[in-house]
Amino acid sequence: MKWYGCINWLESTRGENHGLFVNDSLPFFKPTANAYLSMSDNAALAVVAVAKCGGSSSGIKLRVGRIDATSASPAPCEHSLGRVHNPDGPNVFNSAFVTATNLDRVEPFDSTPGVWDPNNINEIYLTSTQPFKVCQRRQHFKKPEKKNTKCKSLSEKMIGVVSSKVTFSDTVQLMEWKAVDVMMDISLFGDVSISGLIRNLYTTTQPPKNISYSTTSSTGNSSTGTSSDLSGTGTSIFGSTIYWPLNSTIALGTTTLSFSNVPCPVNGNIFVLPAQSSFYSSSGSIIVKSATLTSVSGNEDMTAVLYVPTKQKGTISLKIVQQNVTLTSFSNARAYTLYSTGTKKVSSTGTVIIRVSQGGSSSRIVKSTTFGSKFASILRRWVGIMWLGNESPHFDVMRIIDSLSYRYTEMEMMNDST
Known part of the structure; x- marks a missing residue:
C-alpha cells in the first residue's frame, strides 16, 4: 500500500x-x-x-x-x-x-x-x-x-491537512441500505416509472431473499413492489453486497422511494430521462432529455448543468468543468412537458454528472453511465408504441459490480444520485 x-x-x-x-x-x-x-x-x-x-x-x-x-x-x-x-x-x-x-x-x-x-x-x-x-x-x-x-x-x-478553503463533510458512514443508479422514465402516454438497484451491505447477518419497496407522492398517492430476482453481488473491505432490481410505475409528483425503513428523496416534478438520453465518450457527444410537470413548470427556460471531467496539461488527472446547456421543449406526454438539449459536445471521457433546473426547481443528479445507447433508444420507441402503460419500457445498462464498487457506492454524499 x-x-x-x-x-x-x-x-x-x-x-x-x-x-x-x-x-x-x-x-x-x-x-x-x-x-x-x-x-x-x-x-x-x-x-x-x-x-x-x-x-x-x-x-x-x-x-x-x-x-x-x-x-x-x-x-x-x-x-x-x-x-x-x-x-x-x-x-x-x-x-x-x-x-x-x-x-x-x-x-x-x-x-x-x-x-x-x-x-x-x-x-x-x-x-x-x-x-x-x-x-x-x-x-x-x-x-x-x-x-x-x-x-x-x-x-x-x-x-486531514488541507487548505483553509476546504469545508469537510461529516465523517462518511457506511450505509446498510442504499438506492443505486435510480432513474426515472416516461412513456409516450405520460406514465412515469422508476427503476434502479437496491443495495444491501452485510457482514454476518444474511440478507433477505426478497425486498419490498414503496413510493409516495406529494398528494398521498403511493405504489408498492417486491423484488426477488438478484441483480448482482460484490465484496469490499466493508463487507459483502447484494443487489435487487426495482422497476415500478409511480404517481405524478412522487417525492419518496422507501425500502427497509430507508427513505430516498425523489423529485417527480422535474427529472432527467437517462434511458432516453445518450453519451458517447469516444466522440464527446451528449444528448440530455428531461421531463417536467407542466402545471408547476411555468414558462421559464430549462437548463442542464453538466459537471464534466476534462483533461488538463501536465497530468493524467482530470479537472471538473461546469458546462450549462439550454434545453428546449419538443413534445408533451399527458401532464408532462419533454425537453432536450439536442446533440452537444463535451470534452470528457469520464463520468459526467448531470442535473436539470427550471426556475427554482432542480432535478436529482444522474450519471452519464446510466444513459441509454442509440440502439436502446430505437428499441424504446418500438416498445413505447405497443406499451399499454402497465409496466415501464426501461432498457437498463449492464453494470459490472466488483469488489471496487465501494469506492463510490458507499459514499453517503453520492446518495444524491437518486
Whole structure:
C-alpha cells in the first residue's frame, strides 16, 4: 500500500521526479473522480484502505470535500508502508535488484510486507545498527494494538491537512441500505416509472431473499413492489453486497422511494430521462432529455448543468468543468412537458454528472453511465408504441459490480444520485 504524504498531480512531468511518480496510482483513482468526489478524496480513501491490511474494521475516519490542485507546487516525496517500488523510485531501489523471484520489483521494509503489523518497526527502525527514532516512546510501537491506534490517528491527521478553503463533510458512514443508479422514465402516454438497484451491505447477518419497496407522492398517492430476482453481488473491505432490481410505475409528483425503513428523496416534478438520453465518450457527444410537470413548470427556460471531467496539461488527472446547456421543449406526454438539449459536445471521457433546473426547481443528479445507447433508444420507441402503460419500457445498462464498487457506492454524499 503506497502512502503519499502529499500529492501534487501537476508535478508528474517534471524531470527531477524520477520513475512513475504518482502516475501508477492516478489511473486507479481516475474512474471515480467526479464533481462530488475529487481526485484528492480518492487518494484519501486509498489511505483509509490501509485499515484492513490486517488491522481492525474500525479503520480511519474519512471526510470528503478536498479541492484538487490547479497548478504545480512543491510536494514531499513518496513514502511506503510496506515496500519500495522500483518503477516508482528507481533512484531508491535500483533495477539491478529485480530478479526472477522478485518480479514485483519491490524491496520490503520487513519480513511481512503484506500484513499490517509492527514488524517494520521492530525489524528495521528499532533493531538495526542505526535505529530510526520515531519518538521517545517508540517502544510502544512494538505492540500491535499500540501501533494500530497511533498509526490510524496519524493517518487521519495526515489526510486531514488541507487548505483553509476546504469545508469537510461529516465523517462518511457506511450505509446498510442504499438506492443505486435510480432513474426515472416516461412513456409516450405520460406514465412515469422508476427503476434502479437496491443495495444491501452485510457482514454476518444474511440478507433477505426478497425486498419490498414503496413510493409516495406529494398528494398521498403511493405504489408498492417486491423484488426477488438478484441483480448482482460484490465484496469490499466493508463487507459483502447484494443487489435487487426495482422497476415500478409511480404517481405524478412522487417525492419518496422507501425500502427497509430507508427513505430516498425523489423529485417527480422535474427529472432527467437517462434511458432516453445518450453519451458517447469516444466522440464527446451528449444528448440530455428531461421531463417536467407542466402545471408547476411555468414558462421559464430549462437548463442542464453538466459537471464534466476534462483533461488538463501536465497530468493524467482530470479537472471538473461546469458546462450549462439550454434545453428546449419538443413534445408533451399527458401532464408532462419533454425537453432536450439536442446533440452537444463535451470534452470528457469520464463520468459526467448531470442535473436539470427550471426556475427554482432542480432535478436529482444522474450519471452519464446510466444513459441509454442509440440502439436502446430505437428499441424504446418500438416498445413505447405497443406499451399499454402497465409496466415501464426501461432498457437498463449492464453494470459490472466488483469488489471496487465501494469506492463510490458507499459514499453517503453520492446518495444524491437518486
